[in-house]
Amino acid sequence: MTDTVSTAAPVFSVAQERRIVTAIPGPKSQELHARRLAVVPGGVSSTLPVYIAKANGAVLVDVDGNQFVDFGAGIGVTTVGHTETAVVEAAASQLQDVIHTLFTITPYEEYVRVAELLAEHTPGDHAKKTVLVNSGAEAVENGVKIARKHTGRRAVAVLDHAYHGRTNLTMAMNFKAMPYATGFGPFAGDVYHAPSSYPYRDGLSGAEAAARTIGYLEKVIGASDLACLVVEPIQGEGGFMVPADGYLPALQEWCTANGVVFIADEIQSGMARTGAYYASEHFGLVPDLVLSAKGIAGGLPLAAVTGRAEIMDSAQPGGLGGTFGGNPVAAAAAIAVFEEIEKSSLLGEGARIERALKPALFELQKKYDIIGDVRGIGAMLAIELVQPGTASTTKEPNAAAVSAIAAYAAEQGLLVLTAGTWGNVLRFLPSLAVSDELIADAVSVLDDAFAAL
Ligand code: PLZ
Numbered sequence: 001m002t003d004t005v006s007t008a009a010p011v012f013s014v015a016q017e018r019r020i021v022t023a024i025p026g027p028k029s030q031e032l033h034a035r036r037l038a039v040v041p042g043g044v045s046s047t048l049p050v051y052i053a054k055a056n057g058a059v060l061v062d063v064d065g066n067q068f069v070d071f072g073a074g075i076g077v078t079t080v081g082h083t084e085t086a087v088v089e090a091a092a093s094q095l096q097d098v099i100h101t102l103f104t105i106t107p108y109e110e111y112v113r114v115a116e117l118l119a120e121h122t123p124g125d126h127a128k129k130t131v132l133v134n135s136g137a138e139a140v141e142n143g144v145k146i147a148r149k150h151t152g153r154r155a156v157a158v159l160d161h162a163y164h165g166r167t168n169l170t171m172a173m174n175f176k177a178m179p180y181a182t183g184f185g186p187f188a189g190d191v192y193h194a195p196s197s198y199p200y201r202d203g204l205s206g207a208e209a210a211a212r213t214i215g216y217l218e219k220v221i222g223a224s225d226l227a228c229l230v231v232e233p234i235q236g237e238g239g240f241m242v243p244a245d246g247y248l249p250a251l252q253e254w255c256t257a258n259g260v261v262f263i264a265d266e267i268q269s270g271m272a273r274t275g276a277y278y279a280s281e282h283f284g285l286v287p288d289l290v291l292s293a294k295g296i297a298g299g300l301p302l303a304a305v306t307g308r309a310e311i312m313d314s315a316q317p318g319g320l321g322g323t324f325g326g327n328p329v330a331a332a333a334a335i336a337v338f339e340e341i342e343k344s345s346l347l348g349e350g351a352r353i354e355r356a357l358k359p360a361l362f363e364l365q366k367k368y369d370i371i372g373d374v375r376g377i378g379a380m381l382a383i384e385l386v387q388p389g390t391a392s393t394t395k396e397p398n399a400a401a402v403s404a405i406a407a408y409a410a411e412q413g414l415l416v417l418t419a420g421t422w423g424n425v426l427r428f429l430p431s432l433a434v435s436d437e438l439i440a441d442a443v444s445v446l447d448d449a450f451a452a453l
Pocket residue numbers: 075135136137138140163164165166232236237265266267268269293294
């Protein structure tokens with residue numbers, strides 16, 4: 001036994017098990033859904049319209065008493081677990097003290113502490129500074145603002161299959177028009193989409209894919225006009241593609257050599273999800289700017305741009321801010337998340353989850369030939385589904401199978417999320433609180449779902 005491994009079993013207020021007691025959605029959820037349809041626009045959809053009354057650890061409880069094993073964690077937000085005790089206590093205590101002042105009017109310690117923690121835990125040991133904002137998209141917007149100010153250049157480059165948000169600038173940065181951008185233009189200009197590394201589909205080595213990306217950047221934009229390259233080290237909405245070896249370091253090296261700010265969008269891949277604080281670490285990257293959101297505050301809205309002090313300091317006084325950015329309650333929750341990661345050795349949990357889940361997914365792939373690819377790192381794993389008989393040839397996307405499996409799983413009490421440019425990826429991003437038993441249980445549901453296809 002080593003003293004770095006926590007042996008105290010977490011205590012849960014909800015039994016960590018699936019339990020289905022009604023049709024899905026149940027009668028109370030259906031009633032709520034009817035009310036919702038009258039007052040919430042159709043543009044806001046819900047993957048699984050069961051209305052949640054309680055959540056704890058890796059389990060959601062709906063208003064009808066059904067319990068779901070949550071393999072989505074609110075798209076990678078409740079990484080430390082739903083209603084994690086330390087997060088709840090820190091937020092509750094902060095609510096009693098100060099709820100809001102606006103940091104740019106009268107500051108408070110919690111903001112500074114989060115910036116210190118981010119300086120400590122983002123990759124690299126250079127001097128770093130942080131601005132806190134509300135959402136992932138806002139972090140992307142601010143990263144681009146800062147990079148443009150620092151370089152005096154106009155162009156922004158992103159990669160194919162990327163997802164960066166729903167604001168005007170970030171709509172232009174996403175790969176998929178539908179449903180994120182269609183009809184919502186005009187869009188921000190000077191955004192360029194470069195080819196990415198997608199080993200299952202492009203078959204390129206990291207060096208080959210990097211040469212293709214860099215060739216595009218040099219020809220289509222020209223380094224001297226390029227402010228920043230924004231990259232998700234493991235793409236989230238795109239389908240958890242892990243780039244080929246050497247791809248990301250080559251991009252970073254080219255950016256450094258050409259004065260281009262290298263921005264890692266770690267909004268989905270960060271905060272201990274992959275077994276490292278940031279997925280960048282798996283690739284040996286030291287990004288100029290790192291974007292955090294989602295998992296950073298255990299479920300409260302908070303996001304951050306952390307980066308090299310000299311780049312972050314290029315914005316003029318008053319140039320960065322926002323009413324709720326770095327809200328004291330969200331900041332207190334974030335401090336608790338960082339403490340919890342250390343105290344409960346949560347960096348080991350990503351690897352544990354990968355050990356429990358990934359081999360089981362490879363076993364499913366042996367059984368079901370529509371599983372074309374199994375990929376991901378830590379608690380960020382996915383399978384890409386293709387049409388029967390095409391897994392090693394044309395790899396024709398199979399979105400229908402993904403929808404059918406997600407629907408079957410939901411009826412059995414397992415919430416899984418979809419992803420992918422063609423909607424043909426099932427992604428698994430449970431909270432780090434998910435036990436090996438729940439993972440085995442979820443795999444048996446998936447096995448049944450594939451068998452039932
Ligand atoms: N960058 C890598 O994954 C958010 C989108 C949910 P916000 N992804 C989930 C939805 O349907 O809107 C995301 C991301 C990456 C940026 C964002 C944007 O983060 O907090 O949703 O603005």
